[in-house]
Amino acid sequence: MTLDFDRIQLADVSRHFGRRRAVSKISLTARAGEIIGLLGPNGAGKSTIIGMLATLVAPTVGTITYGDRTAREAGPDVRGRIGLLAHELHLYPELTARQNLEFFAQLHGVRGTDVVTAALESAGLAERGADEVAGFSRGMRQRLALERALLHQPRLVLLDEPFTGLDDRAVRLVSDRLRALAAGGAMVMLATHDLDLADGLISRVVIIRDGRLITDEAGGSGLRARYRTLVGH
Amino acid sequence: MPFRVALLILKKDFLIEVKSLEILSTTLFFAVSCLLVFSFAFVKEGSPVQDAAAGILWIAIAFSGTLALGRVFERERYGETLRALLLAPAPRPAIYLGKLFGMVLLMFTTEVVLVPMVALLFQAPLFSRPLLLFVLLAAGTVGFASVGTLFAAMLVRARTRDIMLPILLYPVTIPVMIAGVQGTSALLQASPDEAMATMWIAIVSTFDVVAITLCLWMFEPLMTE
Numbered sequence: 001m002t003l004d005f006d007r008i009q010l011a012d013v014s015r016h017f018g019r020r021r022a023v024s025k026i027s028l029t030a031r032a033g034e035i036i037g038l039l040g041p042n043g044a045g046k047s048t049i050i051g052m053l054a055t056l057v058a059p060t061v062g063t064i065t066y067g068d069r070t071a072r073e074a075g076p077d078v079r080g081r082i083g084l085l086a087h088e089l090h091l092y093p094e095l096t097a098r099q100n101l102e103f104f105a106q107l108h109g110v111r112g113t114d115v116v117t118a119a120l121e122s123a124g125l126a127e128r129g130a131d132e133v134a135g136f137s138r139g140m141r142q143r144l145a146l147e148r149a150l151l152h153q154p155r156l157v158l159l160d161e162p163f164t165g166l167d168d169r170a171v172r173l174v175s176d177r178l179r180a181l182a183a184g185g186a187m188v189m190l191a192t193h194d195l196d197l198a199d200g201l202i203s204r205v206v207i208i209r210d211g212r213l214i215t216d217e218a219g220g221s222g223l224r225a226r227y228r229t230l231v232g233h
Numbered sequence: 234m235p236f237r238v239a240l241l242i243l244k245k246d247f248l249i250e251v252k253s254l255e256i257l258s259t260t261l262f263f264a265v266s267c268l269l270v271f272s273f274a275f276v277k278e279g280s281p282v283q284d285a286a287a288g289i290l291w292i293a294i295a296f297s298g299t300l301a302l303g304r305v306f307e308r309e310r311y312g313e314t315l316r317a318l319l320l321a322p323a324p325r326p327a328i329y330l331g332k333l334f335g336m337v338l339l340m341f342t343t344e345v346v347l348v349p350m351v352a353l354l355f356q357a358p359l360f361s362r363p364l365l366l367f368v369l370l371a372a373g374t375v376g377f378a379s380v381g382t383l384f385a386a387m388l389v390r391a392r393t394r395d396i397m398l399p400i401l402l403y404p405v406t407i408p409v410m411i412a413g414v415q416g417t418s419a420l421l422q423a424s425p426d427e428a429m430a431t432m433w434i435a436i437v438s439t440f441d442v443v444a445i446t447l448c449l450w451m452f453e454p455l456m457t458e
Binding site: 054055056057058076077078079080082084086088089090091092093094095099103104106107108109148 | 238241245248249252253308311312313314316317318319320321322323324325457
């Protein structure tokens with residue numbers, strides 16, 4: 001796979017669903033090594049932005065460029081550099097953890113059982129690889145889904161509420177994993193409502209309300225206070 | 234690459250189906266029930282109503298195929314795995330092809346049971362021209378499944394998908410049904426009309442080519458919101 005990029009740019013991107021404006025004129029640039037927190041109240045447009053970045057939702061207006069090419073110009077290869085962990089976990093409950101990972105690895109052209117074994121170990125599920133996902137707890141599924149999203153070493157990692165159902169230890173492991181990904185040159189963008197977990201993890205904070213960009217600033221401590229000031233609740 | 238992804242999706246669906254047998258068992262049960270009900274209505278004192286067999290065979294294929302179509306994409310709805318498939322670095326129509334292959338395979342398996350049952354219950358000489366019947370069934374199945382797979386994928390997130398699927402599917406696949414019934418009728422005559430059957434096969438094959446081309450072209454725009 002030759003396609004790669006170290007920057008993503010949203011330029012005046014809007015997305016309308018019928019008469020409803022889910023996202024309105026958002027401009028944003030993400031660079032390699034950044035962990036961007038996409039924050040905002042329910043219905044702010046965070047999932048729509050993630051869907052557009054994942055090439056699953058087409059912008060109504062505006063352009064998204066991966067490096068210097070749009071998704072249409074780059075073709076299917078661009079999706080090979082995107083990893084998505086959505087609120088729904090994209091796992092087949094009838095298949096075992098290993099079968100799920102093997103399927104998605106092959107789908108992305110990743111060869112070798114070592115990758116799948118390593119992913120199971122990272123998810124803390126090395127002993128449960130032969131068990132069907134249907135029998136897993138939400139936390140176990142969440143960890144497995146994260147590894148599923150990272151199997152092909154994506155350049156752009158999109159995470160929608162990645163800490164749902166995780167215990168404290170798993171939250172620490174996932175946070176460390178995201179830091180390592182960013183340090184390795186990935187762009188990590190996570191949408192979350194958990195400001196305490198995002199605080200200290202994200203390097204940039206982007207706050208959205210009613211589909212509009214409220215602020216795009218450096219991360220740092222006191223995230224909750226800043227969020228309250230800007231969003232109001 | 235597209236065929237590799239299509240075969241991968243087929244393999245995954247096959248693996249899930251082997252574990253659960255959910256779709257195959259319900260589709261077969263429904264198809265066989267359908268035939269039995271028709272046999273009660275159309276077979277009087279051991280003699281079937283003349284020329285009923287062809288229509289009944291294709292109705293059973295269409296009804297059981299519709300049931301299977303709804304279930305095939307239900308699996309991708311749970312867990313939103315269809316979105317994960319759409320993220321594969323391959324042309325998105327490959328997903329459509331993979332699902333189509335699975336659907337055709339499932340319908341063929343059903344037909345392997347249906348055809349001998351129709352021959353038996355309705356005393357129909359379905360095997361007098363086995364090759365022509367096979368080609369007609371194959372062409373008809375591909376035509377029905379190609380349109381049905383697109384509509385089922387399109388409706389996967391619609392709340393009214395169970396109602397909308399037959400409403401959309403049956404009018405569009407009327408040419409397949411007409412060709413299937415007429416072609417089968419031609420083969421069921423005392424002296425099978427091979428020329429007529431070949432003509433209907435040609436018509437339904439043309440439909441297949443047009444339908445698959447259009448579906449491959451329309452799949453990505455329909456699936457990206």
